[in-house]
Amino acid sequence: MRVPRQVVEARRSRLTELLLERGYLPISELCEQLGVSEATARRDLSVLQSEDRITRTYGGALGEFNATFTSFRERLREGTEAKGLIARTAVSLIKPGISVYLDAGTTAFAIAQELRRHLPEGLTIITNNLALLETLGSLPGTKTTLLGGQLLERQSVLLGDEAVQAAAAQEIDIAFLGAQGMNEQGLWNSQHDIIRLQQAVMKRAGRSCFCLDRSKLGRTAPEHLIAWPRVRTLVCDLSLPELRQAGITLKPGVLLHNQS
Amino acid sequence: MRVPRQVVEARRSRLTELLLERGYLPISELCEQLGVSEATARRDLSVLQSEDRITRTYGGALGEFNATFTSFRERLREGTEAKGLIARTAVSLIKPGISVYLDAGTTAFAIAQELRRHLPEGLTIITNNLALLETLGSLPGTKTTLLGGQLLERQSVLLGDEAVQAAAAQEIDIAFLGAQGMNEQGLWNSQHDIIRLQQAVMKRAGRSCFCLDRSKLGRTAPEHLIAWPRVRTLVCDLSLPELRQAGITLKPGVLLHNQS
DNA sequence: CAACAAATGATTGACTTCAATCATATAGAG
């Protein structure tokens, strides 16, 4: 029996709400909640999936709650080996009891995952990256601090004046920072707000460690972050000769290589 | 063929890691990744589920990544009607363009869900509650600010000095605050840190609106939040006579009732 | 009001998942 369009729309948005609340629901429960047959529930789900509003599974569906992180996780999966190497090198710098800053970006996420595996005792982790909390929030014996700030649309990152001010009040032993690109002039990033925050973090950090994989080589971005002479530590899956070929000459000791 | 215990444990923790990274995985992909048969993958999953480390679905499993919110969502489901009424009343106070604070707790979560349905234009939402970001983070035309602070273990709430300082720098039109209990002496909450933050918020808020459902009546908690004479607005699913019977007498206009 | 398009539920057969059972190999205890 045909039903008003409005009713259909209402049911579908109710469905997404339900999934948002519960995370996951099997079809059986969905049609019970919505008072429709399985066929209709399935049809609704396939429509919503084609609009990327939910994720379909066999026997049920997932709410959008992970959609924020989905693109993130997908980006993370690209170049896993390189990021894993970088992450392992980065984690080798982290000693028990120190205070570590991790910024936004997939490299920081890779470092966080590596930390889950090899966790030094008594760390303090500071970040502006909400996605990291999903992995790091529940680590035992670790203090996790989130900078405040404004949530960036469609991303899980906090930025703005408040983030900068909050950063200026932190005590950081090592900061792990990412960038969108590197060329002979130095490191580049996409947004002024990001750079402002990174500079505030660098001021407070005993050591600032830039982490980039080779896909960033030769790229630039709208905003200049830092010139090479001021870079003290670079963790990268490139060798010194490869960097020199791109016009980047580093003082000895600046480039850290994975020992594995 | 029996296999060393160590191997089993390693595989299971790798499994949880995988689910943590990907959110959801079907069994077929799990046994491919782990290099085991479906039978073993299923056995691992049922073990991990009994330890509450994952959530099983028909045909796959969910990572713990939403486990932080699972208990939250479960608590939310208790007394849904009452919380829904309270939320609707609260949302009716929110006009377009104002700045709203939502604190931790399931009532604030219910308000957030209601906001998804009836969203005034141009809101600024301020919170220390990470779980809210899952629902409010992607609202169009809304600015979302998160207070900084230390992440509370096993909860998605930010507290501490930094949160208090961040709150002191906000401009808030209406603050919606919860509490653990109410009796004739006023409102009570469980932790000193929470109360410190709530008081900082109240100082900056043009209007502070306390939201409690009837299950809180007669309960106390370790810390005293506020006495009744200082409460300007209470949103509650109790009537004035019911409150008076519990020894709570309010000035007229303080109690807001749902009109539905 | 008439004709059409759209939404729904029921049914069916193909496919998938699942729990239980069993044989086998082997880690770990004594």
Place this chain on the structure above:
DNA sequence: CTCTATATGATTGAAGTCAATCATTTGTTG
């Protein structure tokens, strides 16, 4: 070294899920 408990993969029948199809009802359009 011997024995046993345990981990594993294969098999199987039951149960569940799915997409496609069809008849029916009913908004919606002209």
